[in-house]
Amino acid sequence: MWYVIRSVTVRSLRKEVDSKLLDTTPKHTIWSPTVPIKTNVFIWRARLDRLPTRANLNRRGVNLQDDKCVLCNLVEESAQHLLVECSTAKELIASISLWAASIKFPAFINSIEDLICQQVHPTKSKEREMWDTISRAMLWTIWSFRNTLLFEGKVKTNMMLLREVKELAYNWLKSRSVFCKHIKWSDWNCNPL
Numbered sequence: 001m002w003y004v005i006r007s008v009t010v011r012s013l014r015k016e017v018d019s020k021l022l023d024t025t026p027k028h029t030i031w032s033p034t035v036p037i038k039t040n041v042f043i044w045r046a047r048l049d050r051l052p053t054r055a056n057l058n059r060r061g062v063n064l065q066d067d068k069c070v071l072c073n074l075v076e077e078s079a080q081h082l083l084v085e086c087s088t089a090k091e092l093i094a095s096i097s098l099w100a101a102s103i104k105f106p107a108f109i110n111s112i113e114d115l116i117c118q119q120v121h122p123t124k125s126k127e128r129e130m131w132d133t134i135s136r137a138m139l140w141t142i143w144s145f146r147n148t149l150l151f152e153g154k155v156k157t158n159m160m161l162l163r164e165v166k167e168l169a170y171n172w173l174k175s176r177s178v179f180c181k182h183i184k185w186s187d188w189n190c191n192p193l
């Protein structure tokens with residue numbers, strides 16, 4: 001009953017966003033019922049390149065002294081770079097791929113769209129739910145790390161980030177999943193399936 005109520009709420013909100021805010025864009029929302037609303041909104045903004053990255057702030061006329069990626073300090077910080085192309089993101093994706101090989105999580109991602117769009121997802125419902133949740137946890141973890149590094153100076157290793165992805169996805173699935181409610185941390189920590 002709880003799930004039905006929450007599901008209707010998410011669906012209603014998604015329709016509201018689509019109808020009010022997305023009239024001018026071909027990209028509709030792809031919202032996952034297993035992740036928090038704030039994360040779905042974050043993913044939606046990332047796909048539309050509307051995150052407050054340094055590249056976007058520059059475009060909006062914010063006078064930044066440094067437009068380089070907060071994580072690598074090598075190139076201009078766009079959402080595509082930060083979440084997919086940066087060495088930190090690549091290392092994390094590769095680590096997730098090793099951990100989640102059983103659900104065919106890829107070792108390389110070309111774009112945020114590749115990660116979110118459905119054609120590359122496994123077709124089985126349980127695996128797909130895991131795939132959707134882990135991919136969104138990965139993007140959220142990178143963005144959160146970027147912000148804590150920028151504003152609090154906290155450095156995290158690839159292993160710490162992988163641990164965060166595992167914990168986030170586990171907690172989201174435990175509380176919201178249809179197919180993965182009964183997963184155990186000891187199993188999940190080794191292999192999602």
Ligand SMILES: [Zn+2]
Pocket residue numbers: 069070071072073074075081082085086087
């Ligand atoms: Zn970078």
